[in-house]
Amino acid sequence: MDNLKWWQKTLVYQIYPKSFCDSSGDGSGDLNGITEKLDYIRDLGVGAIWLTPVYVSPMVDNGYDIADYRNIAPEYGTMTDMEKLIGEAKKRGIRIVMDLVFNHTSDQHSWFKESRVDHGNCKRDWYIWRDARPDGAPPTNWRGIFGGSAWTFDEATKQYYLHTFAKEQPDLNWENPEVRNVLYEIANFWLDKGVGGFRIDAITYIKKPEEFKDLPADGPDGMSNVHVATANQPGILEFLHEFKREVFAGKDIFTVAEANGVSTEELPQWVGRNGAFDMLLEFSHMDLDMEASSLWCRPVDWKLTKLKKALSNSQRATSENGWYPAFFENHDQPRSVNKFFPYHADQKLVAKVLATVLFTLKGTPFIYEGEELGMTNIKLSSIECYDDIASKGQYEIALQEGFSRQQALEFVWNYSRDNARTPMQWTSEKHAGFTSGEPWLPVNENYDELNAKQELQDEGSVLRYYHRLAKLRQEYDILLIGSYEELLEADEQIFAYRRVLDKNKMIILCNFSGREKACNLTEIEDNGKLLISNYRDAPNLVLRAYEARVYLCEGRNPFEGCSQ
Numbered sequence: 372m373d374n375l376k377w378w379q380k381t382l383v384y385q386i387y388p389k390s391f392c393d394s395s396g397d398g399s400g401d402l403n404g405i406t407e408k409l410d411y412i413r414d415l416g417v418g419a420i421w422l423t424p425v426y427v428s429p430m431v432d433n434g435y436d437i438a439d440y441r442n443i444a445p446e447y448g449t450m451t452d453m454e455k456l457i458g459e460a461k462k463r464g465i466r467i468v469m470d471l472v473f474n475h476t477s478d479q480h481s482w483f484k485e486s487r488v489d490h491g492n493c494k495r496d497w498y499i500w501r502d503a504r505p506d507g508a509p510p511t512n513w514r515g516i517f518g519g520s521a522w523t524f525d526e527a528t529k530q531y532y533l534h535t536f537a538k539e540q541p542d543l544n545w546e547n548p549e550v551r552n553v554l555y556e557i558a559n560f561w562l563d564k565g566v567g568g569f570r571i572d573a574i575t576y577i578k579k580p581e582e583f584k585d586l587p588a589d590g591p592d593g594m595s596n597v598h599v600a601t602a603n604q605p606g607i608l609e610f611l612h613e614f615k616r617e618v619f620a621g622k623d624i625f626t627v628a629e630a631n632g633v634s635t636e637e638l639p640q641w642v643g644r645n646g647a648f649d650m651l652l653e654f655s656h657m658d659l660d661m662e663a664s665s666l667w668c669r670p671v672d673w674k675l676t677k678l679k680k681a682l683s684n685s686q687r688a689t690s691e692n693g694w695y696p697a698f699f700e701n702h703d704q705p706r707s708v709n710k711f712f713p714y715h716a717d718q719k720l721v722a723k724v725l726a727t728v729l730f731t732l733k734g735t736p737f738i739y740e741g742e743e744l745g746m747t748n749i750k751l752s753s754i755e756c757y758d759d760i761a762s763k764g765q766y767e768i769a770l771q772e773g774f775s776r777q778q779a780l781e782f783v784w785n786y787s788r789d790n791a792r793t794p795m796q797w798t799s800e801k802h803a804g805f806t807s808g809e810p811w812l813p814v815n816e817n818y819d820e821l822n823a824k825q826e827l828q829d830e831g832s833v834l835r836y837y838h839r840l841a842k843l844r845q846e847y848d849i850l851l852i853g854s855y856e857e858l859l860e861a862d863e864q865i866f867a868y869r870r871v872l873d874k875n876k877m878i879i880l881c882n883f884s885g886r887e888k889a890c891n892l893t894e895i896e897d898n899g900k901l902l903i904s905n906y907r908d909a910p911n912l913v914l915r916a917y918e919a920r921v922y923l924c925e926g927r928n929p930f931e932g933c934s935q
């Protein structure tokens with residue numbers, strides 16, 4: 372236990388500042404709003420807040436397009452507010468973790484403005500410029516992640532620049548050592564301010580392929596997702612190790628990298644003793660419900676065994692070396708209760724099922740704002756009501772693919788990132804107590820009955836269930852360091868596993884279906900003590916619809932008398 376680091380023992384809470392709490396009344400959240408809510412966050416048992424970008428930005432992608440890495444966006448406050456947040460959080464045992472967006476900048480960053488002046492500019496090589504093809508077309512057929520070509524033509528200098536995401540997010544050229552050095556300086560600037568670590572955005576895209584060439588088209592637009600060409604390219608680990616040496620090594624902080632395109636088998640190279648980071652946000656368990664192609668939004672049917680397998684593989688891959696960041700939500704995903712369960716399922720029960728898994732897997736639980744309340748998706752009436760740049764792109768792609776407007780909108784309902792970005796529901800007052808102004812994105816209509824104030828008072832609420840789980844995780848070392856072993860692997864209703872430490876074990880049983888199912892594990896029958904459940908009682912070993920239970924079985928050889 373003592374050899375665990377602080378960030379392995381704690382919980383991480385992710386805040387999307389624009390939607391969290393508005394102290395100024397302008398309709399958008401801000402840093403002082405976060406500071407006001409620190410006690411609420413501390414009471415959840417949180418030791419680190421991951422703050423999505425708060426730097427100066429034109430906000431084309433809500434801050435993931437940075438125009439100045441060393442200053443705070445005026446809509447969020449000032450550097451003094453930031454320092455106050457860091458200090459007040461520290462008093463409560465919470466560290467602030469900054470989001471580093473280093474694959475690209477905003478096109479409004481002074482570096483890019485200089486880079487586009489002329490071919491001879493000293494910042495020209497800081498970005499990725501290429502000539503058009505003889506017919507004027509973009510250099511390759513790569514499609515940006517938000518839709519459209521990944522190349523934009525610049526009239527002034529008659530070349531294209533590459534952008535993995537929106538055209539307002541030009542990719543930096545990591546091959547240039549000046550670029551790498553200035554990025555390391557920026558990260559160190561924030562460490563000097565006392566931050567507790569970094570979430571590193573879209574890092575798998577920083578290394579571009581040696582040759583830029585067309586790829587087989589994966590859609591009717593004749594393009595191929597840029598991801599295929601640029602994610603996790605050979606040589607990337609060298610950059611990452613340099614990054615580690617220059618910034619993180621030997622410091623009491625943690626790093627968690629967003630790593631699309633890294634397989635679970637590759638995890639050991641990326642995390643742990645010999646890896647570049649402490650943790651990796653990989654998406655094998657999140658990408659189950661859509662087609663692995665150019666279209667994020669095309670739904671596919673998935674089975675529980677797929678989810679279980681993905682989670683179990685990640686648990687195995689990080690069991691010896693490295694550490695797992697457990698998560699079901701973030702600012703890029705729909706709400707988990709709707710992603711993993713049908714809309715008609717009892718929302719409270721299923722939110723608790725996911726929470727049970729989140730807290731009992733081996734790793735650090737990452738909670739996304741509002742997840743602890745069981746917040747749900749929204750359905751806005753037209754695409755114009757959405758803010759998310761990715762949703763707009765996906766809507767267009769769906770239309771191009773021949774879907775009707777209504778069908779395209781339904782994809783957006785299910786997959787839009789705005790589902791997770793609606794204002795935090797604090798109270799049943801106007802605008803859910805989020806702002807005294809007009810909220811930048813509509814508040815979910817269910818704030819009346821689903822809000823933090825009410826849930827704090829209700830012992831049966833999702834929020835209070837989170838509190839109880841957080842306490843369990845503090846009480847039982849087994850949840851921190853016990854091994855993970857999956858049970859009932861082929862079962863399509865029950866996700867079951869045990870955590871084992873010496874002679875003790877915990878058995879976790881979660882019914883992901885709306886039908887009851889007997890779950891006769893003799894080890895529980897023999898001496899299982901129920902620690903927590905989302906139902907009031909547990910008369911027998913039949914799990915009711917969406918039931919979750921955690922048992923403790925103490926003091927015997929864990930494998931004795933156990934059958935599945």
Ligand code: GLC
Nearest residue numbers: 432435472536572573702703
């Ligand atoms: C990451 C962020 C996402 C952003 C993208 C571009 O995936 O999580 O919100 O749009 O990078 O920076």
